[in-house]
Amino acid sequence: MRPWGQIDSMISLKKFLESENAILCQPNTPVPFKTVQDSGIFLSAWQATLAAIRINSQRVVPAPGSTIDSALARISDELNHAATPEAVHGAERQVDEELTRWADKAQEGQQQSEQTIRELLVAVSEATESTGNRDEKFSREIVALSDRLRAIAGLNNLPTIRRSIIENASALDDTVTRMAEEGRESINRLTSEVAEYQTRLDASERRALIDPLTGLCNRRGFEQQLDMRVQSRRSFSLLVADLNGFKAMNDQHGHVLGDEILRQFATELKGQFLADDTVARWGGDEFVCIVAGPAQEGAARAERIRHWVLGEYKIPADTTTITVKVDAAVGTVAWNGAESGLELFARADKEMYRMKQGAAELV
Numbered sequence: 001m002r003p004w005g006q007i008d009s010m011i012s013l014k015k016f017l018e019s020e021n022a023i024l025c026q027p028n029t030p031v032p033f034k035t036v037q038d039s040g041i042f043l044s045a046w047q048a049t050l051a052a053i054r055i056n057s058q059r060v061v062p063a064p065g066s067t068i069d070s071a072l073a074r075i076s077d078e079l080n081h082a083a084t085p086e087a088v089h090g091a092e093r094q095v096d097e098e099l100t101r102w103a104d105k106a107q108e109g110q111q112q113s114e115q116t117i118r119e120l121l122v123a124v125s126e127a128t129e130s131t132g133n134r135d136e137k138f139s140r141e142i143v144a145l146s147d148r149l150r151a152i153a154g155l156n157n158l159p160t161i162r163r164s165i166i167e168n169a170s171a172l173d174d175t176v177t178r179m180a181e182e183g184r185e186s187i188n189r190l191t192s193e194v195a196e197y198q199t200r201l202d203a204s205e206r207r208a209l210i211d212p213l214t215g216l217c218n219r220r221g222f223e224q225q226l227d228m229r230v231q232s233r234r235s236f237s238l239l240v241a242d243l244n245g246f247k248a249m250n251d252q253h254g255h256v257l258g259d260e261i262l263r264q265f266a267t268e269l270k271g272q273f274l275a276d277d278t279v280a281r282w283g284g285d286e287f288v289c290i291v292a293g294p295a296q297e298g299a300a301r302a303e304r305i306r307h308w309v310l311g312e313y314k315i316p317a318d319t320t321t322i323t324v325k326v327d328a329a330v331g332t333v334a335w336n337g338a339e340s341g342l343e344l345f346a347r348a349d350k351e352m353y354r355m356k357q358g359a360a361e362l363v
Contacts, residue, residue, distance in 0.1 A: 053095075209221030216279050217279065217280035217281070219283055222278065222280035222288055226238075229335070233337070235292075236293065237298025239302055239305075241269070242287075242356060243328045246284075257322065257324075261326060266279075269309050273291070274292070277291050289301070291332075299332055306330060310326055312324070331348050332348065332351065333348045
């Protein structure tokens with residue numbers, strides 16, 4: 001809750017300013033100051049008052065307070081430039097409008113807060129009532145059993161007492177058993193719901209890390225895996241592959257065929273890596289791979305890509321099949337044990353561009 005008494009104090013201050021300005025700021029009437037110094041003192045007091053309102057409005061209600069703060073700052077600045085009676089009168093009218101608007105928004109915020117609290121209390125009340133109803137049902141049964149057990153004490157026939165005790169003990173056992181079963185059912189139901197929500201959350205998080213076009217890890221998923229590799233302190237290499245001439249293929253055959261090239265290339269690329277490796281699409285026609293093991297593993301994997309992944313691809317298009325040649329620049333570097341994932345990626349990317357430049361020069 002906000003200290004609404006402060007709002008009343010600030011509105012009272014506004015009314016005081018109104019009464020003073022009614023005398024001092026009549027339109028087209030000179031302000032009755034005896035000296036220029038008096039005029040400066042009045043202007044300073046006005047601006048100090050505006051500053052106090054600005055500060056305290058944000059303390060009382062921060063959200064609307066930020067709005068009135070900027071408005072009053074503007075009014076104060078205007079008075080600095082022109083402190084004529086007309087300007088002071090206009091400033092008084094603007095302050096009145098801004099305070100009224102601020103009070104309305106503050107009241108609206110208070111009502112929304114109260115409504116939220118009421119809704120929360122209703123929810124808690126309903127949950128408590130539901131639990132109470134269940135417990136009350138069993139409580140009535142147990143009280144009834146207690147009454148019957150007390151009545152048994154007044155019996156004189158031993159067989160009758162014995163039979164009544166057995167019957168009531170059985171009823172008590174049944175009641176306790178049902179209480180336990182209902183409790184277990186509630187716990188199991190809650191556990192099942194939590195497990196279902198967790199499953200949905202996990203699936204949603206997995207989808208957020210997958211590139212929808214290729215089914216590989218996306219950039220976010222790759223960055224997570226790269227950070228984990230660096231933190232594990234185990235040897236690995238980073239491989240960056242960028243398709244050559246992909247834009248030209250897109251321009252010539254269209255984006256649908258270009259997407260199919262990326263899908264087929266991703267499938268072939270993933271087939272060259274092991275379960276402990278990570279294959280991802282960095283973006284566009286650029287792919288990144290984390291290769292577990294020493295530096296020679298990364299170099300061997302890059303060679304397999306050049307031998308088995310690059311080459312001709314047959315892409316279905318309408319009623320025919322188009323054969324396209326897919327080539328790529330592949331850069332591979334081994335983690336040096338000290339650099340960050342970002343530094344390692346920058347080094348691998350630089351190596352890939354070096355390979356791309358070398359291939360262009362050969363052509």
